[in-house]
Amino acid sequence: MILAGGRGIRMGGIDKALLPLMGRPLVDHVLTRLAPQLGPIAVSANGNPARFEPWGLPVLRDGFMGEGPLAGLMAGLGWAEAQGAKALVTVAVDTPFVPADLVARLADRGVDLPVVAASGGRRHPTVALWPVSEAPRIAEAFAEGERRLGAVLSGARSVDFSAAPDPFFNINTPADLDAAELRLRAAP
Numbered sequence: 001m002i003l004a005g006g007r008g009i010r011m012g013g014i015d016k017a018l019l020p021l022m023g024r025p026l027v028d029h030v031l032t033r034l035a036p037q038l039g040p041i042a043v044s045a046n047g048n049p050a051r052f053e054p055w056g057l058p059v060l061r062d063g064f065m066g067e068g069p070l071a072g073l074m075a076g077l078g079w080a081e082a083q084g085a086k087a088l089v090t091v092a093v094d095t096p097f098v099p100a101d102l103v104a105r106l107a108d109r110g111v112d113l114p115v116v117a118a119s120g121g122r123r124h125p126t127v128a129l130w131p132v133s134e135a136p137r138i139a140e141a142f143a144e145g146e147r148r149l150g151a152v153l154s155g156a157r158s159v160d161f162s163a164a165p166d167p168f169f170n171i172n173t174p175a176d177l178d179a180a181e182l183r184l185r186a187a188p
């Protein structure tokens with residue numbers, strides 16, 4: 001599931017999913033990397049779902065609006081369960097260089113506990129595998145006021161994807177967008 005329900009405040013309050021990087025929307029970059037991995041894929045987003053029609057993606061709305069990506073995760077886990085899946089993998093839409101073996105390497109660690117991607121000694125809570133069986137625990141944490149993905153990953157395993165340049169470089173600001181363009185020009 002591509003997490004794309006953010007407000008993009010640091011980018012000037014725009015929908016980052018549609019932000020062009022080398023002429024292609026960010027959602028298209030992430031989808032191109034994920035599509036050969038494992039499906040089905042959905043996008044976690046609010047607002048008008050018609051904007052994702054060109055990609056034929058199911059759009060999962062947050063059950064709790066304006067509460068952050070944990071609300072998106074909960075909707076995603078409900079969708080995954082309805083698909084008969086054991087687990088859901090999340091990737092942030094602003095992370096266009098996700099590795100081609102992301103899903104396989106996360107799932108290699110098992111699908112009974114959360115598994116989070118790491119690089120450069122840092123965990124990336126938006127890029128993780130979440131067992132469907134964890135949904136009640138996550139909903140409980142949310143009900144108690146937790147809003148941080150990282151907090152509900154406290155007992156998670158991690159997989160190190162460290163590489164140069166960082167596969168989890170994410171685009172938050174116009175300067176990040178420029179850096180991503182330079183990176184793509186150097187290695188399309």
Ligand SMILES: Nc1nc2c(ncn2[C@@H]2O[C@H](COP(=O)(O)OP(=O)(O)OP(=O)(O)O)[C@@H](O)[C@H]2O)c(=O)[nH]1
Nearest residue numbers: 003004005006007008009010044068069072092093
């Ligand atoms: N479904 C859902 N996803 C969210 C929400 N808030 C953030 N996200 C996603 O979570 C990921 C990380 O978000 P951030 O970079 O912290 O926030 P952002 O809104 O994208 O950007 P800023 O407003 O500049 O912080 C991105 O993929 C966002 O699209 C939300 O309320 N619901």
